[in-house]
Amino acid sequence: MPESNVPTQVDVLRCRIGTDVAFAAECLRSGGLVGMPTETVYGLAASALQPQAVAAVFDVKRRPHFDPLIVHLSGIDQLPMVAKEIPERAYQLAERCWPGPLTMILPRTAEVPDLVTAGLPGTGVRIPAHPMARQLIAAAGFPLAAPSANLFGCMSPTTAEHVRDGLGNSIDYVLDGGPCSIGVESTVISLMEEQPVLLRHGGLPLEELEQIIGPIVIAAADPDAHDRAQPAPGMLSRHYAPRTRMQLIPAEAEAHPVPGIRNVLLTWGNAPVAPGFDRIHSLGPAEDLRICAAGFFAALRMLDALAPDVIIAREFTDSGLGRALNDRLRRGAAGSEQSHAH
Secondary structure, three states, X not given: OOOOOOOOHHHHHHOEEEOOHHHHHHHHHOOOOEEEOOOOOOEEEEEOOOHHHHHHHHHHHOOXXXXXXXXXXXXXXXXXXXXXXXXXXXXXXXXHHOOOOEEEEEEEOOXXXXXXXXXXXXXXXXXXXXXXXXXXXXXXXXXXXXXXXXXXXXXOOOOHHHHHHHHHHHOXXXXXXXXXXXXXXXXXXXXXXXXXXXXXXXXXXXXXHHHXXXXXXXXXXXOOHHHOOOOOOOOOOOOOEOOOOEEEEOOOOOEOOOOOOOEEEEEOOOOXXXXXOOEEEEOOOOOOHHHHHHOHHHHHHHHHHOOOOEEEEEOOOOOOHHHHHHHHHHHHHHHHXXXXXX
């Protein structure tokens, strides 16, 4: 008999990393979980239409069920499988922004399990730009639910090794597509109402979206949102957190270490830095925040691994990709403060 591609227990314990798309697709068809490369961050992929597979994603990530998942498609032809009553502006955005780092919240079909949407009537959908991700979805034969492939609330993974380091032997396979080119999660926009609403800043700046469909409302922060269904992932005030306490400084302020403890600095551009840091890491030039974003989570992981007493992190100018990077910094700092308060 031919050898099965379904992973053995030995495979699972090793959590193999490789480039075998066919094997990864077979894992997914058998209800398994696969680390999937995208241009934004690595996702933890499972069939979006199998409730048991979706439940396994929540279990492995230790993710609360009120935080919904994003459904990934191989092409626009799969959109009617998961979304209905699709507005014209969704097609306008799809034509200009897909494949790419844009998630649209659209009315869901009955085939999408409640667990994917946290019981809400809309589902987030996108077509990733990473060719290996689209190959995997096409080979599996169904859309994939794929939140970031990390434990809930922790820093997002941007390499295959980050996935294995974070999830260990709890998933079947990690498909290695190299480092993520964008490095922060997708922008999320809701088209459930007449007025488009931006729910999460991400890899596609707000300004570019408004050039296509006009004014977009930015969702207000909800401080009491931690115990109810979220309209999109990544909206909780404490998220993306390193283990080390993180302290933020304004974009143009001089960076000073905290006296008497080990300090590391995460910065960018040519802003002034006082002496006394144990390590300084610059993400890139002020002129190109795409470089800063691509290396953001990897740099934060590297500094966190040094086990300093505090990470001093410089905020960005609050426009373009700077909004998405500031969003990750502020939620990460809030999450690190919460963990150190316990």
